[in-house]
Amino acid sequence: MKQIEPIIVFKKASKVFPTAEGGENEVLKDLDLTIGRGRIFGIVGLSGAGKSTLIRLINQLERLTSGTLLIDGQDVTRQHDGDLINLRRHIGMIFQNFNLMRNSNVFENIAFPLRITNYTKDYIENRVNELLDTVGLKEHAQSYPLKLSGGQKQRVAIARALALHPDILLCDEATSALDPRTAKSILDLLKSVNSDLGVTVIIVTHDMSVIKYICDDVAVLDGGEIVEQGLVADIFANPQSLIKTFLHGFGGGQV
Ligand SMILES: Nc1ncnc2c1ncn2[C@@H]1O[C@H](COP(=O)(O)OP(=O)(O)O)[C@@H](O)[C@H]1O
Numbered sequence: 337m338k339q340i341e342p343i344i345v346f347k348k349a350s351k352v353f354p355t356a357e358g359g360e361n362e363v364l365k366d367l368d369l370t371i372g373r374g375r376i377f378g379i380v381g382l383s384g385a386g387k388s389t390l391i392r393l394i395n396q397l398e399r400l401t402s403g404t405l406l407i408d409g410q411d412v413t414r415q416h417d418g419d420l421i422n423l424r425r426h427i428g429m430i431f432q433n434f435n436l437m438r439n440s441n442v443f444e445n446i447a448f449p450l451r452i453t454n455y456t457k458d459y460i461e462n463r464v465n466e467l468l469d470t471v472g473l474k475e476h477a478q479s480y481p482l483k484l485s486g487g488q489k490q491r492v493a494i495a496r497a498l499a500l501h502p503d504i505l506l507c508d509e510a511t512s513a514l515d516p517r518t519a520k521s522i523l524d525l526l527k528s529v530n531s532d533l534g535v536t537v538i539i540v541t542h543d544m545s546v547i548k549y550i551c552d553d554v555a556v557l558d559g560g561e562i563v564e565q566g567l568v569a570d571i572f573a574n575p576q577s578l579i580k581t582f583l584h585g586f587g588g589g590q591v
């Protein structure tokens with residue numbers, strides 16, 4: 337089997353949030369996790385398991401309380417704010433609720449990261465058209481988000497996330513607000529982003545069918561710890577406790 341090169345490595349990573357009552361909520365506990373370059377890596381867990389926190393640590397929207405996080409071999413926990421801007425350029429992110437600018441059309445939503453990075457007008461025009469093509473929205477360049485379906489909105493968000501040629505795409509419940517058929521088409525798009533552009537895709541979801549459909553690897557997060565991890569094919573062939581709950585329990589809608 338081909339050797340997998342790590343792109344993201346958490347070592348003994350902990351994240352503690354203060355609670356409203358003045359206590360501490362340890363959301364991630366001494367977590368060790370390695371994500372390979374070029375993989376589609378799924379992180380699955382129940383609501384409140386710490387999935388969004390984990391993904392927000394990767395682009396340093398949250399900082400670790402203790403432990404280390406290496407991205408591309410660099411210890412980002414020691415980086416200063418100026419370096420983080422550079423880090424975030426290499427990491428795109430999409431969300432369940434799309435987070436589009438409602439007063440800007442599709443073209444301008446996708447152009448946004450390019451404009452704030454001071455690219456020329458011509459470069460931006462070309463790059464946005466290329467991205468519109470990638471996500472299949474050429475005819476909608478002038479449309480406003482309000483006029484788009486959920487699937488189209490997520491395509492805009494994906495194009496925007498890819499604008500600066502990221503190495504990593506973080507997806508936080510990206511298909512959870514979509515109907516099954518639309519969800520599948522978005523997952524197919526993410527598959528081609530991975531295979532055609534070589535982007536490492538990290539999928540956070542509470543939906544096992546998403547993991548099964550698209551991921552190479554899966555880690556199960558429960559109580560702030562990884563309780564099960566491996567190749568999706570192996571895990572589904574021999575599921576342990578929490579995965580069994582997922583497979584036989586509620587939710588987990590079909591994709
Ligand atoms: N900014 C924050 N401040 C305080 N507590 C937080 C913050 N973000 C998340 N939490 C807490 O961390 C836990 C995990 O949340 P989250 O990472 O959103 O879980 P998931 O995405 O798996 O549903 C929850 O108990 C939540 O209340």
Ligand SMILES: [Mg+2]
Pocket residue numbers: 387388389508509
């Ligand atoms: Mg979440």
